[in-house]
Amino acid sequence: MPSTTRRTILALAAATLLCAGTARADAEPVKVGLLSLTSHSPSIIAEGKGYFDEQDIDVEFVMFQAAQPMAVAIASGDVDFGMTALTAGLISLAERGAVKLIGGALQETPDVEGQKILVSRAAHEAGVTTPADLEGRRFGITTAGSSFHYMAHKIADREGFARSSMELVPLNSVPAVIASLRSGQIDAWSITPNIAEDLVASGEVFEIGSIADYVEGYQTTTLFTSARIMENDPGLAERFLSAFSRGVADYNATFVDETTSPEESEAIVAMVHEYVYTDRPIEAAEPAIRAGAMRINENAALNLASIEDQLEWFKSENLVPASASLETLLDTRFVETR
Known part of the structure; x- marks a missing residue:
């Protein structure tokens, strides 16, 4: 794209952000947890385009x-809303009456390429070329009870080898897992396609399978908030979901269905780049932001069957109390469930 056109687009994005950033004096301040991932774009877009302002919400990101610390921050009141994978920590906090899962976000769908199973160059050269070869291998996770832990065990279950035969290596953060995979300190990992494609392109990592072959309809990420908000100010949650859902529509149109105009698409990329792949100039970050985006559920709809399957797995591994239930975990009064 010619530089003059890009400057025009970036100026448009900056103007949009400036306009949206002028919050009403009476807007309710809300802190939203983010991971530096394209899948967190709906909140970024909703803030950048003023959707939160229209709901009288003044957002701070x-x-x-990693996912688990975000759940702890919401339980403590340091953060108000988050979007991330279901974790043991989140479920345990819900059991203690601290947090509530209020909607769905990223989900594996048949029409869109999903999460990839990756291996290091060293593992690939040693013969790990299919997920069945992961028995006895070192699989990177952020923390015990994370989505990566769940995905590793679903692979083991489907391939017919013992969960315990796969060595899980907790590394606390996504960047640490990436570094360990690149260097060969771990053998395997699974992650969303935009990150996976970037790693495979480096030549240091190889793709050997897809999570969709092991977890049907996987509700990869969810939206959650504090039980205090749902009890004392449910209207705030409803307004948050309304703005977030408009961000989802723009995200899907831009990155999944590719139906937005070139100018609008570039402006949205510029908004996302404020928080994602910030270590790269936008020209280098844009392909990675766009690559392999997965669909996010319209209007934050939630796949209950997937949540129930995940909950039962957490129980089977004794990662959450045996008494954990959907009733204590969920408050989906404002979203569709299916």
Whole structure:
């Protein structure tokens, strides 16, 4: 794209952000947890385009490196809303009456390429070329009870080898897992396609399978908030979901269905780049932001069957109390469930 056109587009994005950033004096301040991933774009877009302002919400983003600390921050009141995978920590906090899962976000769907199973160059050269070869291998996770832990065990279950035969290596953050995979300190990992494609393109990592072959309809990420908000100010959650859902529509149109105009698409990329792949100039970050985006559920709809399957897995591994239930975990009064 000619540089003059890009400057025009970036100026448009900056103007949009400036306009949206002028919050009403009476807007309710809300802190939203973010991971530096394209899948977190709906909140970024909703803030950038003023959708939160229209709901009288003044958003401040708080960055995290992994899912579990975000759940703890919401329980403590340091953050108000988050979007991330279902974790043991989140379920345990819900059992203690601290947090509630209020909607769905990223989901594996048949029409869109989903999460990839990756191996290091060293593992690939040693013969790990299919997921069946992961028995006895080192699989990277952020923390015990994370989505990566769940995906590793679903692979083991489907391939017919013992879960315990796969060595799980907790590394606390996504960047740490990436570094360990690149260097061969771990053998395997699974992640969303935009990150996976970037790693495979480096030549240091190889793709050997897809999570969709092991987990049907996987509700990869969810939206959650504090039980306090759902009890004392449910209207705030409803307004948040309304703005977030408009961000989802723009995200899907831009990155999945590719139906937005070139100018609008570029402006949205510029908004996302404020928080994602910030270590690269936008010209280098744009392909990675766009690559392999997975669909996010319209209007934050939630796949209950997937949540129930995940909950039962957490129980089977004794990662959450045996008494954990959907009733204590969920408050889906404002979203469709299926």
